Structures are given as structure tokens and as C-alpha cells.
Amino acid sequence: MYRPMAQTLCGDGLFVVLPRVGSQGSPGDALEDFNVAVQWVVANAANFGADAGRVHVMGCGAGAHLCAMYSLAAPLRTWYAQADRMARGAQLLASADADAALRRTVRRIHRPPRVAGLVLVSGVYDIVAQRRYEADRCIENLTAAARAFAKGEEEAWSPALAVRALRRRSAVLPPELFPRSVLLIHGRLDSTFELAQSQRMFRELCAVGVPDVQMKIYANLRRVDPAIALLAPRSALAQSLLEDIRASVKNQDTQPSPNQDA
Numbered sequence: 001m002y003r004p005m006a007q008t009l010c011g012d013g014l015f016v017v018l019p020r021v022g023s024q025g026s027p028g029d030a031l032e033d034f035n036v037a038v039q040w041v042v043a044n045a046a047n048f049g050a051d052a053g054r055v056h057v058m059g060c061g062a063g064a065h066l067c068a069m070y071s072l073a074a075p076l077r078t079w080y081a082q083a084d085r086m087a088r089g090a091q092l093l094a095s096a097d098a099d100a101a102l103r104r105t106v107r108r109i110h111r112p113p114r115v116a117g118l119v120l121v122s123g124v125y126d127i128v129a130q131r132r133y134e135a136d137r138c139i140e141n142l143t144a145a146a147r148a149f150a151k152g153e154e155e156a157w158s159p160a161l162a163v164r165a166l167r168r169r170s171a172v173l174p175p176e177l178f179p180r181s182v183l184l185i186h187g188r189l190d191s192t193f194e195l196a197q198s199q200r201m202f203r204e205l206c207a208v209g210v211p212d213v214q215m216k217i218y219a220n221l222r223r224v225d226p227a228i229a230l231l232a233p234r235s236a237l238a239q240s241l242l243e244d245i246r247a248s249v250k251n252q253d254t255q256p257s258p259n260q261d262a
Helices: 002-011 027-048 062-071 073-086 096-107 127-136 144-148 159-169 195-208 225-229 236-250
Strands: 056-060 117-121 181-187 212-218
Touching (some): 002 236, 027 096, 056 062, 056 236, 062 073, 062 117, 062 159, 073 096, 073 159, 117 236, 127 144, 127 195, 181 195, 181 225, 212 236
Parallel strands (some): 056 117, 117 181, 181 212
């Protein structure tokens, strides 16, 4: 399904790399795969006429969660390194188990390149709240969240909570550690991941000082609709989504480049 989506984005003037990550193993393994893919894109972008300084990552659903987690690798590694110089074993998250899990995860992401932007579609950014939402619907033992995230470690895999912790526990948090632009897209009719998930992530990114954060709420959109719409690029919904994505990836702090965005 994602190949036609990639072709649609290529047809809109972008250079797209579609990696396969996370098919086996834990979420930490998926992040390691993701880091290898992004490093490869940065190293080889010029060979394809793309600009290595304008790499964006985009994901839908679980992919959006993975993109958000990956984008925090650099600020999290920086925070832990600086905190440990002052007090060995300094804790970022409230839960000791979750904090230890987060430490282990970010240590596995070696030399993560800073991505220029994120495009996050219908994602989950607070696993703690997601588990509560699923429990209210009596499906907490049936979903991927129940299988992927160990009990007591949900906070470690909640990018919105990680951004909040970074903001509250950092005297100075350089904005250049974060992407320059973030676009969040969510449908009001999404019953898999609540709209509140994206709204929470949006507020935290704004508060932490990301230069360009946009959120687009589609009134009649379900979770799968954006992915389906981008399979038919001439549809009205696809054109609207492409306009939002185009505006996000083109709106950079850097000067316009003749190369394509990646």
C-alpha cells in the first residue's frame, strides 16, 4: 500500500525513500533500523539530486509514532549526557523503570542525523493515555500496544511525555536539536487513536520551541483515510493532503534550494 503513496509524493516533486523497518523484533529494533535508513538517506541524498539538509520523515499510525520517537533521539541523548555530568544516573521520567527503558533505547541510536521536518499522520504519542483509552473500550489486550510495550515502560515510548519532561527538566534546550518543522494530520473520526493524542503532541512541540508546528484536523477523516486517499492522487482529499504536506516540507528556515526535498 505504501508504494503507491510514495509514487504519489514523488509525482508531487519529492524524492521518497521507502524503507522496511520494524518487521521483526522490538520497538527498539525498529528505531535502530530507522536510524540506519535515515543515515543512508543523508549519506546518499546528493547521488539522487536531493538535499541532505532537508530530509523529512513521514509516517502513518504506528509509523508516525516511530518518526516522533526517532526525532527525539538527539535531544534525549544530549539531556542524559549533560545530566549525568552533574549527577550520575539522573532521571528524566517519573517512573524509574520507564526512565531506564528510555536510556537503553536512546543509547542504541548512534549518531542520529537531525531531520529537517516531520509529517505525522494519525499517530499515537502517549502510550499511557492510549492504554487507558483501549481499556475503556475493553480492547486493551487485543491491540498492538499490549504486545509491543512492556507494562511499566509505556512512558518511555510516549514522545509527547518525553518532550514535556525535556521541557520541564531543562534550563536550556537548544531548538536546533529538534526538527525545524512538524506537520500533524489527524481525522476527527479516528477511533483507533484519539484526536487528543495529536493535540497533546502539538502543544508540547509548540511549548518546546520547534520553529514551525502545524496541525490539520480533517472533520470526516478516519485513521486509514489519508493512506487510502494518497493512492488516488486526483481526489479532493488527496489534493488537500498534498497541499498540506507540500507547504510543510517547503517551508524551511534555509534558503530555497534547487534540489529536491527528501
